[in-house]
Amino acid sequence: MKNLEHIVQQCKLERSKAQKELYDHYSKLFFGICRRYVKNFQDAEDVMIEAFYKIFSNIKQFQGKGSFEGWMKRIVVNECLMFLRKKNIFNLNIEVDNLHISEEAVAPTHLMYMDLMKTLDMLPTGYRTVFNLYEIEGYKHREIAELLGISINTSKSQLILAKKKLRKLLKKKVNRDIG
Amino acid sequence: MEDFKQKLKHYEEEPPNINWDRLHSRLSSRKTSRKMRQFRNMSIAAMFFALLAFGFTIQHLIQNRNPKVYTSASVQPPLQMETLKEVSDELYSINRVIDLKKNYSKLNF
Numbered sequence: 001m002k003n004l005e006h007i008v009q010q011c012k013l014e015r016s017k018a019q020k021e022l023y024d025h026y027s028k029l030f031f032g033i034c035r036r037y038v039k040n041f042q043d044a045e046d047v048m049i050e051a052f053y054k055i056f057s058n059i060k061q062f063q064g065k066g067s068f069e070g071w072m073k074r075i076v077v078n079e080c081l082m083f084l085r086k087k088n089i090f091n092l093n094i095e096v097d098n099l100h101i102s103e104e105a106v107a108p109t110h111l112m113y114m115d116l117m118k119t120l121d122m123l124p125t126g127y128r129t130v131f132n133l134y135e136i137e138g139y140k141h142r143e144i145a146e147l148l149g150i151s152i153n154t155s156k157s158q159l160i161l162a163k164k165k166l167r168k169l170l171k172k173k174v175n176r177d178i179g
Numbered sequence: 180m181e182d183f184k185q186k187l188k189h190y191e192e193e194p195p196n197i198n199w200d201r202l203h204s205r206l207s208s209r210k211t212s213r214k215m216r217q218f219r220n221m222s223i224a225a226m227f228f229a230l231l232a233f234g235f236t237i238q239h240l241i242q243n244r245n246p247k248v249y250t251s252a253s254v255q256p257p258l259q260m261e262t263l264k265e266v267s268d269e270l271y272s273i274n275r276v277i278d279l280k281k282n283y284s285k286l287n288f
Contacts, residue, residue: 016206019203024199027199031192035192036190048194048198049201116190
């Protein structure tokens with residue numbers, strides 16, 4: 001990709017060529033993000049298009065402070081969360097205060113990306129969302145609680161349960177592959 | 180788990196090509212509708228100014244064509260009548276004109 005700053009400037013002027021260039025460069029990454037949050041392939045496509053539409057519509061608001069990619073990623077993640085909220089498929093009512101899981105290592109190094117995605121898809125939406133936000137995007141529990149409209153404890157317990165289930169699934173997968 | 184997270188963080192997937200066309204058509208229609216809106220607003224503004232200008236022109240024309248109707252409120256100075264001077268030439272004498280008028284009125288054509 002050519003100079004990103006130049007492309008952003010051109011996108012602010014609504015030049016199709018620059019928009020296409022930006023889309024080509026980031027569509028894979030953003031579609032990957034959408035797929036992590038939204039299980040259904042077609043829904044993930046719709047969410048990505050909506051996110052790109054919002055990026056191009058609001059690109060004039062980007063003042064050049066901070067990372068442009070970070071700004072776009074936030075829009076994509078918010079769009080995913082909005083979609084999940086609209087579909088009302090969160091199931092975040094479980095609050096477990098004294099959950100503890102061991103940090104035993106599961107070695108999924110040989111797992112392919114598609115296997116990882118399949119494993120992630122097996123998690124319930126609430127677990128997956130909190131796991132994505134906390135572990136991958138790096139949000140704090142306080143921020144997740146605000147974003148999803150839940151308590152901090154719920155966010156923590158969802159994460160613990162997500163990790164527990166993930167470990168179980170990965171272990172099963174590793175054992176199956178070895179066996 | 181760390182490796183799992185790292186792999187997920189950098190997970191990329193190729194979206195179907197048709198998505199760009201869908202996005203592009205949405206962006207184009209947004210651009211067109213915004214231009215249409217701008218054009219409509221400009222047309223309304225232009226029409227308003229044209230009507231205003233037309234009104235002023237008509238008013239100006241009416242005022243100039245019929246000044247009696249549209250007199251201004253300011254007080255006009257009284258008209259000064261011209262006083263004719265006595266002339267020695269008999270042709271232009273007022274008395275002679277009066278006499279002539281009398282004589283003509285006596286005649287019945």
